[in-house]
Amino acid sequence: MTGPAYAWRWLRSLAFSILIYAAMIPVALAYLPWTLAHRDGAVAAAHRWCRIVRWLARVMLGLRTEVRGTPPTREVMIAAKHQSFLDIILIYGAVPRGKFIMKKELVYAPILGQIALRIGCVPVDRGKRGAAIRQMTEDVRAGNADPGQLIIYPQGTRVAPGVAAPYKVGTAALYRELGQPCVPVACNVGVFWPKRGVLRRPGTAIVEFLPEIPPGLPPAEFMSRLEDMVESRSDRLMAEAGFPIALGGPVEDH
Template sequence: MQYLRSLIYVIQVYIAMAVLGLSFTPWAILSKRGALVACKLYARYAMWSARWMVGLKTEVRGPVPRGEVMVAAKHQSFFDILIIFEALPHPKFIMKKELLWTPFIGLYAKRLGCIPVDRGRKGAAIAKMVTDVAKEFDEPGQLVIYPQGTRVAPGAQTPYKVGSAVLYEGTGYPCVPVATNAGLFWPRTGILRKPGTAVVEFLDPIPPGEERRAFLARLEEAVEGHSDALLREAQEG
C-alpha cells in the first residue's frame, strides 16, 4: 500500500511541476520574482502533498540565514533541495550544467540566478564558478552548494570536494553548514517514499577567514556529525 501511495504521489508531484512551470512561465521570463514565487509554491505543494499522501512530514531546525551567506548542505535526495529552497529567502544553487537542459528546471534555475558547473572540467570549472558567483551576486541571496558534489545515501561516506573551500575563500561570506536525514525517507533512487519526519538543520556559521583545509575539516565534522545524529534520532524514534 505504501508503494502504491508513493507511486501516485510521484506522478502527481511531477504533473504539478509541469502545470506550475507552464502557468508561471510568462511571469518568470519577465521577472525573477515570478520565478521565485513559482518555485516556492511548488516546494510548498510538494511538501504539503507528501505529508498527507505518504505520511512524510518536514521540520526545519536552527536559525535560517537571511543575508548573503554560503550554505553548504548535505545532499541525500531531491526532498532536501525542496526543504532548503522553501526555507531560504532567496536561494541560488550551485548545480551541474546538465540540469539546464531539464524541462522547467533549466528555465527557472537561470531566472533564479543558479550557477551551472561543468563537473568534467574540474579546475577550470571551479575558477568559472567563482567568477559566475561574483556576477550573480549583484542581488542579495543565499548561495547553496553541496560540498560532496552529489547525492549521498544516509550513513555513506563520500569525500568533501575542494570547490566549496575555494568558493568560501573567493566570496568572503560566512558559511552555514546544513545537516539532513531526508534520504532516509526519500531515497536517491526508486519510487518508495517512507513515512516519518525529514529534518533539515541549519548549524552554527563558520566565519570568513579559515584556512582551506581547516575549513573543510570543520565543515565535514559539523555536517556529517549532525546528519548522523538526525539519522539515529529518526531510527530510534
Template sequence: MLQWVRSILYIVTATVSMPIIGLAFAPWAMFSKTGAYTACKTYAGWCMWVATWMIGLRCEVRGKVPEGEVLVAAKHQSFLDIMIIFHALPRAKFIMKKEILWTPVIGQYTKRMQMIAVDRGKRGKAIQKMMEDVHAGRIEPGQIVIYSQGTRVAPGKKVPYKVGTAVLYDQLGQPCIPVATNAGYFWPRRGLYRRPGLAVVEFLDPIEPGLKKEEFMALLEGTVETDSDRLLAEAGWREGA
C-alpha cells in the first residue's frame, strides 16, 4: 500500500514538474535548440532523480553511449526508457507519431528540437520526407532514435519489428546501435504502480552498415529481444508472474 501511495505522489510530482520546467526554460528554448534540449534533459534528469528517493527506482545506462551520427534502434516498454535514452544521448532525434506534436508542452519542445513526426498511416512517405530533410541539412545532425516495433511493448509480449528501421539503416549508411531495456517491468505502459529496483537501458554493440535487409532485421531483433530478456531476468521478472 505504501508503494502505491508513493507511486501516485511520484506521478503527480512528475506531471506538475513538466509545465513548470517547460515555462522556466521557454525564453531560452524559443531562440535556441540547445535551450530546448537543456530543458528536456533537465526534466528527464529531475524525474529520474526524484524516482530514486520517492519510489526507490534507480536508472542505469550501460554500454558505450554513441555520440556521432548513428541510427539507434531501441526496445520501447514505457515512458521511462524514453527519458533515459534522451538524457543519455547528446542530440537524440526521435521518430515519433505526429499526434505528439499537439501535446501540451511536449509538443512545442519536440517541434523546436526538430523531432521527426511520422504519420503511422503513411510511414513510407514520412521516412522519405525525413531523409530529404536530413540530406538538405534542415535537420541538425544527431542520433536518430527509432522504436522498431512502433509502439510500447509490455514485457513478455511479442510484436513484430517493422521494416522502417531497415529502410533507415540502408539509406543512412550509418552504424545501427541496438538498445535493450527492462524499464517496462518497473514502469508499465499502463497503470499507476511504479516498482522499486534498477531500471536499465543498455547500448549494445553496433551493427555496421552494409547488411541486407533480412539479415539486418534478424540480427537486430535477435539482439534486442535476447538482451532485453536478460535484463528483465536480472530485475526479477518471470513470464506469467
C-alpha cells in the first residue's frame, strides 16, 4: 500500500494509539475509589480498558480480535508467545486474575504502573529475575501471594513474526518451583500490530489458549513440549492471517 491510502491508515493508527493511552485516565478515575479500597477495582478497571482497546481497534482500524481455546480460571502459569502489546491486552482481558512479572521501571509509568501493582504484578530489576522467582515461590508456599494466573513470556521479549528466538530456561525454573499447570498460548497478533512502529493493519488478530501442560515434568521435557506447542500453533495462526509461513518454520521476515 502506498500513497494516500497508506497515509490515511497511518494517521488512523496514530490517532488510535493516542486514544487508547488517553483512555487510561478516565477509566482510572472512574474506578479510583474501588481501586483504593480493594484490588478488585484495579482488576475491573484493567479489564474495562482492555475491552475499550478491542472496540476501538475494530471501529477505527478494522482490526478484529479473537480469543480461542479455554482461558484458565484457576491458579496456573500462562506461558505465551509475545509479539506486541496487543497479546498482553487479549490475554489479560480473557482471564479473571492475570498478573505479570514486569520490569521495575514500569512502576513509575503514570497510571499504568500503579494499576499494575494493584492487580498483583511483580516488579523486578533487570538481571534479578531469579531473585523474583525465588520470592514469588516462597510467597506462594506461604500463602501470601495474590491468587491468579501468572502470565510470562518464555522468550523474554517481543518477537516479530518470522523471527526465531530461544526459550529461556527461567521458564522451566518457575514451572518447577510453582508446581502449577502451565497453559501455553499462541498468537498471530504481530502480523497486524507490529512490535515497533505506528501502523496497524486490518484483519483478525488471534490469541489461542492451548491444552495445559501438567506439573511435574522434567525441565527438558517441559521446555520441549512448551516450545513445540506454542511455535507450531503460532505458525498456523500466522499462516491463517496470510503471513508467509512454511508450516514447520518461517520462510521470511515480514
